[in-house]
Amino acid sequence: MSKAFVGVRLQRLREERGISQVALAKTLGISPSYLNQIEHNQRPLTVPILLRINAQFGVDVQMFSDDDEARLIADVRDVLAEVGGDTVSLAETRALAANMPGVARVLLELHRRARVASERAETLVATVGDSNHLPSFSLLGKHEEVRDYFNRRHNHIVELDEAAEAIFVDGDFVVGEAAQALMARLAERHGVRVLIGGSENSEKQRYDERSKTLHLADFLRPGQQAFQMAFQLAALEMRPLIDALIRDGGFAEGESRRLARIGLANYFAGALVMPYTRFLQSAEELGYDIERLSSRFGVGFEAVCHRLSTLQRPGMPGLPFFFVRVDRAGNVSKRHSAADFHFSRVGGTCPLWIVYEAFSQPDKVLSQIARMPDGRSYLWIARRVVSGPIGYGRPQKTFAVGLGCDLRHAHRLIYSRGLDLSEPDASTSIGLGCKVCDRQDCVQRAAPSLLERASLTLP
Structure with missing residues (x-):
């Protein structure tokens, strides 16, 4: 864990188990005042105490990891960018995700429902007067609801x-x-x-x-x-x-x-x-x-890439991978994350991402060290895949699939051979998509970022 100031999560654990602060302190072999400092983020949660919590309550230590927090921060920033909440600072967003993650997830769910309702209203307006073609409820929110369910479980059932x-x-x-x-x-x-x-x-x-x-x-x-x-x-x-x-x-x-x-x-x-x-x-x-x-x-x-992204069994985990499948137009038809990589809900994806290069080099496995705007780096591999009927005149489906992991795990993959994992200049700077990327000097920028205030003037 890059940090272990997770007091609210410890308080939540006590509430769920119906344990007083004094009783928990006694169980963990620490003083009530020390526990009180941990719960108010005045002291970090150390590894020995974390292991005692795991031993006493059988709690997955990932509950106290910041991987979920990083993804939650990115999700909230996406929503704020889309609704024009550019006055909310990154520090405030971090505080919300760290101290009130349940509230942050409720806000994300409210935003999802609002998007669905808005799309339904737009469809109704577009089809008014046509009684034989009544619109059905938008499927976009449904797909996101299912994806969020798998992400909450770290893509492991x-x-x-x-x-x-x-x-x-x-x-x-x-x-x-x-x-x-x-x-x-x-x-x-x-x-x-x-x-x-x-x-x-x-x-x-x-x-x-x-x-x-x-x-x-x-x-x-x-x-x-x-x-x-x-x-x-x-x-x-x-x-x-x-x-x-x-x-x-x-x-x-x-x-x-x-x-x-x-x-x-x-x-x-x-x-x-x-x-x-x-x-x-x-x-x-x-x-x-x-x-x-x-x-x-x-x-x-x-199928192998997808399965690799699900290996998070408690006590016997594999590497935490992220999996994505895209078409030539940039549409993301599958995305799963067993760790902290965030797939944007708005604004498309980044053209500098290696997954798109896979279309121009069929049947070859490509690799890329990618650095995100928040400073985190990942190893990505990608390849084009084709599925569907075989034979003349029978259309097939073509996609590119990508599999990624945090750079700290890259040495365990055969695809890291020949790559300098310690050299920052060896990485490619990418983002989540132009609309939610704050890299202003990117040569591939196609649209202004919603994360920055921008004044549009006529030429």
């Missing part, structure tokens, strides 16, 4: 991960060859028949509930077939657990629940095809070489 690993072990599944075992489990336990081929569109799978038949596209590789079968297994076998996760996640709207169900089923599928312990051991052994992991587990480059 321990309940689904452990359930998937138990099935892999109990079913004697083989790494990289899970398709046949999954086909047999679907047939024996659920009476589901799997048919491959016969589809002329880009649909990967279709389940016919009446005939209990799972149709898989003919262009799927064995690992992709296994993933789609595992997705269907989640719908059939993990429904009670997924229902409980959705209920506990507080998803109120029907569309949010549907998107959350898909996201959780996809998570389970990845965890079953790439079981946690075996996958993490392989990643460490291979220096996080994505292409070799792809070959070993029989899945694609994107």
